[in-house]
Amino acid sequence: DLIDKAQTVLVENRNLVQRMQSSVGIPFTGEDDDAFTNFNQCLCSFMSA
Numbered sequence: 001d002l003i004d005k006a007q008t009v010l011v012e013n014r015n016l017v018q019r020m021q022s023s024v025g026i027p028f029t030g031e032d033d034d035a036f037t038n039f040n041q042c043l044c045s046f047m048s049a
Contacts, residue, residue, distance in 0.1 A: 007043060 014036070021028040 003043070003047060010039075 018028045
């Protein structure tokens with residue numbers, strides 16, 4: 001349950017940052033961002049264990 005909440009908060013924060021970047025004209029990284037990909041892989045492997 002804690003992991004689910006953490007994942008939800010992180011995704012919401014990422015979306016908020018992307019919206020803020022868009023509103024001020026700063027290009028944002030997509031889903032191909034290395035840090036996001038690595039984190040997502042860790043999260044998926046933790047949840048499948």
